[in-house]
Amino acid sequence: MASANKTINTDVPAKDIFALHFLQSLSNLRIQNPLNSPEETTDRVKKIKMAAYISMARAAGGTNRLWSRALLRRASKENNKINRFSRRKRKVTWQISSERRGRRSSNRRAPVVEEVAERLRNFVPGGGGMETSKLMEETAHYIKCLSMQVKVMQCLVDGLSPK
């Protein structure tokens, strides 16, 4: 772990690891809340979606990756918000101060690149705090995991769809 910055591990977890995590949390959802119970559909969809992202983050190495760590942290916050309403809502703004933008664009890199990179920061969990090169590295890994997640979910949908 100490020399993690030398060899960047871009390995993506195997599909079945994610699938296992996901199926497990889906069946947990069923136990907690039988899916034919009169629960709001939007809530159910939200829970399934959350289960998918959490499973992906866990399968991707939990807290070893910046994006998965950020995602898990965000998810647990979200969970607290659902369970106890009393939690004070802290507003996190992802907007970049003009001062920061100015600093970044004064780099040697083209200002346009930095502008798009700022946009990218909003799409990658935890991206707000990343250096540009780190951001790109994490993005590459995030994309790989995300497309795998979509594939697994599609398989599941296909498998469950009436023939």
Place this chain on the structure above:
Amino acid sequence: MSGRRSRSRQSSGTSRITEDQINDLIIKLQQLLPELRESRRSDKVSAARVLQETCNYIRNLHREVDDLSERLSELLANTDTAQAALIRSLLTQ
């Protein structure tokens, strides 16, 4: 949050990333994008374009997850015992 940001700012001053390293990362990203994967190195795609397409791609994937979650929710609500058994059998494999 602000603490982490300021730290990354400081480190960017000390360990500067070279243009080459950035270019390598851009190429790596480009290869992951269906939209740009085809293009060869000869017709060079600009870094900004790669990052732009990356944003679009991630947004599309997020939308797909949304859609699939919705469909899964419907499917799991409508199909019960038999399919639940299927999931269980997958889990115990």
